[in-house]
Each structure stands twice: as structure tokens, then as C-alpha cells.
Amino acid sequence: MTELRSILDEAARQGLISPEAGGRLLPFLSERGVAVVGPQPIRAVEGDAWSDTETPRFVRGFHDVLITIGVIVALGGLWGLAALYAVAPAIIVLSEILVRRQRLALPAVSLTIALFCWTCLLMSHFFPPWTPTSQSFGAEATQFVAGFPIILVAYYVRYRVPLSLALAIMSVLAFVLTLLLRLVQWASGNPAFFLDHPVALALVSLVCALGLFAMAIYFDLGDRLRRTTRSDIAFWLHLGAAPALLYSTVFLLSFGEGVRIFDVGNMSSRTPAVVATVAALMLIGLIIDRRAFVTSGLLSLGVAIFSVFRQGSATVDTYIFTTLIVVGAIVLIIGTGWMPLRRLVLRALPPAIANRLPPG
Structure with a gap:
């Protein structure tokens, strides 16, 4: 009973079922004698599963590939004809249909990448990360990176796409990198410190x-x-x-x-x-x-x-x-x-x- 409850709680945390559904499923499954497999069968499954431990879960079939091609072509056409701000609603609408409702993995990856590219263009429009004459790491680079974690974390909270959380973590570390560079540059008092000390x-x-x-x-x-x-x-x-x-x-x-x-x-x-x-x-x-x-x-x-x-x-x-x-x-x-x-x-x-x- 305890093991079954923990499994349902884990499924709710991953967004596979709602917490309310987990609460209703527990007595339903228990009354019908559903039990958790013991440790010995689990070890047997573990031993059989390691012939290929890194099968990409975002490739599930050609149906996903076909839908992904449609997503790329449609967004590419929209990107060429419409303004930048019109692309974001299209990404959200497609995500609601293909990711949240239909749980299609490969389209979720493509939509996450599209959102990342859209965020890059949006942030570069307001905060160009560098200029041809720049010799230091200024506030623009930090401001440019700061928008990525906010948008990608919000997307992950809504759609639970692993790539979006991974990109959010990478962007947080990129943000920390720009802060460290600016801190060292400020402490040295030399705007061109890293040009003079590339090892640092x-x-x-x-x-x-x-x-x-x-x-x-x-x-x-x-x-x-x-x-x-x-x-x-x-x-x-x-x-x-x-x-x-x-x-x-x-x-x-x-x-x-x-x-x-x-x-x-x-x-x-x-x-x-x-x-x-x-x-x-x-x-x-x-x-x-x-x-x-x-x-x-x-x-x-x-x-x-x-x-x-x-x-x-x-x-x-x-x-x-x-x-x-x-x-x-x-x-x-x-x-x-x-x-x-x-x-x-x-x-x-x-x-x-x-x-x-x-x-x-």
C-alpha cells in the first residue's frame, strides 16, 4: 500500500496525473489487488535493460516526426511573414495542443527550441549582448541572459518539457558567468581585464x-x-x-x-x-x-x-x-x-x- 502510494505521488509530481486522480486511484487499485513488484523482479528488469540505456525518449515514432516537420515549416513561414511578437502566441497555442493535450515528445522539443530562439531574438532586440567596439563585459550581456531562465522556467512549469528545464539551468549558469565576469572586472578596476588576462x-x-x-x-x-x-x-x-x-x-x-x-x-x-x-x-x-x-x-x-x-x-x-x-x-x-x-x-x-x- 505504501509503495503504491509513493508511485502515484511520483506520477503526480511529474505531471502524469493530477494529485486528485492519484488520491482516487489508490483505493481503486488496492481494492482490485494491484501490488507493487518486489525487489527481485526489479533487479531482473534492471539487468535486461542495459543493452541500450540511452534511448532518446523524444523519438517515439514517425507520427511525431511528421508533426514536428509541420511545426517547423509552419513556424518558419510565420517567422518570415509576421512580426516577432506574433510567433510567441503560435508557439503557446501549438504547445497547448501538441504538448499539454497530446503529449507528443518530439514536437515538444522542437517547440522548446523555437521558444529559445524567439527569446534570443527578443532579448537581443532590447539588450544587444555585445558591440563591435566593446572591450569589456557590460550590463547588456547580463540583461540579455536574464530573460532566458524566466521564460524557460515558466514554460517548464506549464508543459513539463525536460529540455526547457535543462536550457533554463544552462541559462542560469550563463547568467552567473556574466555576473562573475563583471565582478572580477569591477574588482580589478580594468574594463579590459579579460583581454589582458585571458587565463582568468x-x-x-x-x-x-x-x-x-x-x-x-x-x-x-x-x-x-x-x-x-x-x-x-x-x-x-x-x-x-x-x-x-x-x-x-x-x-x-x-x-x-x-x-x-x-x-x-x-x-x-x-x-x-x-x-x-x-x-x-x-x-x-x-x-x-x-x-x-x-x-x-x-x-x-x-x-x-x-x-x-x-x-x-x-x-x-x-x-x-x-x-x-x-x-x-x-x-x-x-x-x-x-x-x-x-x-x-x-x-x-x-x-x-x-x-x-x-x-x-
């Missing part, structure tokens, strides 16, 4: 990237079996945390020499840092069982390998295709050997840590 910028960025990764791990540890929306939220946070960690770490290891990570012409000095950082991210992804975390760094790894071959005497075609072969081989090795590699990694970890991670 890299350190502040790395702190915020670690904060984002910590939030992703927090949601992951709260759902070890990957059965609730906490896992979906962690999925999106990991997609953002991996490149944030990569760029800030490489920028720091290269002693602030060049912010543009993808500038191939100046990549040779940073290639070892990129390769080492991506290797570390792959190891972390194996430990926490997040392929999405590994995937986020592969593009930068490709750029690093590309620059290595570019320094030699190979022709353009040669080092482009060689890069593709090397990156493809790495993806295939990690993808096909994910579970055996992860079992090796888990056996090397202390039991206190391994028992809190998804089973291998």
Missing part, C-alpha cells in the same frame, strides 16, 4: 562548465535506472556540459592563446590539449554511461586530427578523408565496445562509487 577568463568559464556538469550528475544520480524525466533532463545537460568543459579546458591549457577553438589555422598548438581533453571526456562518459557526453566532443576531436594532418605534406583530399577515417574508427570502436569497456572501468572503481552509477 578561462578559469571562470571552467568553473561554470563544472557547475553545469555537476547539475547533470545530480539529475543522473537521482535516477540511476534511467526511468524518470530526471534522466531526460540529465541527457540534455550532458549535451551542453561536454562542449563547455572541452572549450574552457582547452582554452585554459593553451594559456588563453586564442578563443576560437575551431580556427584550424591556429589549431596546431592546441591539438594535444584537444586530444587529451576529449580522451578524458570519453572516459568520463564511460563511467557515467552517457554516450551523449562522448558524442559532444567528437567534432572538436575531428578538428584536432584534421589540423595534425594539415601540418604535413598531404594534399587537401588526403587529410580530410584521413580525418574522417580516424574519427569514424574511434566512434565505431567506442560504440561497439561500449558495454565491455564500461565493465572494465566499473571494476576499477571503488564499490561505493560504482554502486551509485548505472549497472554495467
Whole structure:
């Protein structure tokens, strides 16, 4: 009885049923002998479920894909013909129909992204985050970021889309980053402090990237079996945390020499840092069982390998295709050997840590 009540309470917290419906369902199910499965069957299900622990829950069928195509095309046409303010009501109306009523997952993702893009255009209209002549982080950047958490949290409260909460968390950390940058800049008394001390910028960025990764791990540890929306939220946070960690770490290891990570012409000095950082991210992804975390760094790894071959005497075609072969081989090795590699990694970890991670 107690277990059944806790399950219904969890369903109400996730917005699957209303609290009133949960209260009525409890006696209804109890009178008909509905019981909660015991711990042994749960362990059996757990053991069978880890052949693929990261199936995207926002892809449920081609029906969702078809509706999503319609959403993208309709909003794109509206965006081109109508004013910016006319797009937001369209997003809300579509969200009420497709997300709140029909519970379509992939359209919910597309509508969340559309809302994020709309918020970006809206905030940039009132608070341009930077100007061509700007040498400091001013109030405009903070004001620009401040609107994202408010709008995205309100959208999450209404529609419970995991991506909206993940984007809200990322925008909060971006807001904190701008505040930290302005605080350090103000304390130094130098408006161009970060232009003169790029390593300090890299350190502040790395702190915020670690904060984002910590939030992703927090949601992951709260759902070890990957059965609730906490896992979906962690999925999106990991997609953002991996490149944030990569760029800030490489920028720091290269002693602030060049912010543009993808500038191939100046990549040779940073290639070892990129390769080492991506290797570390792959190891972390194996430990926490997040392929999405590994995937986020592969593009930068490709750029690093590309620059290595570019320094030699190979022709353009040669080092482009060689890069593709090397990156493809790495993806295939990690993808096909994910579970055996992860079992090796888990056996090397202390039991206190391994028992809190998804089973291998």
C-alpha cells in the first residue's frame, strides 16, 4: 500500500496525473489487488535493460516526426511573414495542443527550441549582448541572459518539457558567468581585464562548465535506472556540459592563446590539449554511461586530427578523408565496445562509487 502510494505521488509530481486522480486511484487499485513488484523482479528488469540505456525518449515514432516537420515549416513561414511578437502566441497555442493535450515528445522539443530562439531574438532586440567596439563585459550581456531562465522556467512549469528545464539551468549558469565576469572586472578596476588576462577568463568559464556538469550528475544520480524525466533532463545537460568543459579546458591549457577553438589555422598548438581533453571526456562518459557526453566532443576531436594532418605534406583530399577515417574508427570502436569497456572501468572503481552509477 505504501509503495503504491509513493508511485502515484511520483506520477503526480511529474505531471502524469493530477494529485486528485492519484488520491482516487489508490483505493481503486488496492481494492482490485494491484501490488507493487518486489525487489527481485526489479533487479531482473534492471539487468535486461542495459543493452541500450540511452534511448532518446523524444523519438517515439514517425507520427511525431511528421508533426514536428509541420511545426517547423509552419513556424518558419510565420517567422518570415509576421512580426516577432506574433510567433510567441503560435508557439503557446501549438504547445497547448501538441504538448499539454497530446503529449507528443518530439514536437515538444522542437517547440522548446523555437521558444529559445524567439527569446534570443527578443532579448537581443532590447539588450544587444555585445558591440563591435566593446572591450569589456557590460550590463547588456547580463540583461540579455536574464530573460532566458524566466521564460524557460515558466514554460517548464506549464508543459513539463525536460529540455526547457535543462536550457533554463544552462541559462542560469550563463547568467552567473556574466555576473562573475563583471565582478572580477569591477574588482580589478580594468574594463579590459579579460583581454589582458585571458587565463582568468578561462578559469571562470571552467568553473561554470563544472557547475553545469555537476547539475547533470545530480539529475543522473537521482535516477540511476534511467526511468524518470530526471534522466531526460540529465541527457540534455550532458549535451551542453561536454562542449563547455572541452572549450574552457582547452582554452585554459593553451594559456588563453586564442578563443576560437575551431580556427584550424591556429589549431596546431592546441591539438594535444584537444586530444587529451576529449580522451578524458570519453572516459568520463564511460563511467557515467552517457554516450551523449562522448558524442559532444567528437567534432572538436575531428578538428584536432584534421589540423595534425594539415601540418604535413598531404594534399587537401588526403587529410580530410584521413580525418574522417580516424574519427569514424574511434566512434565505431567506442560504440561497439561500449558495454565491455564500461565493465572494465566499473571494476576499477571503488564499490561505493560504482554502486551509485548505472549497472554495467
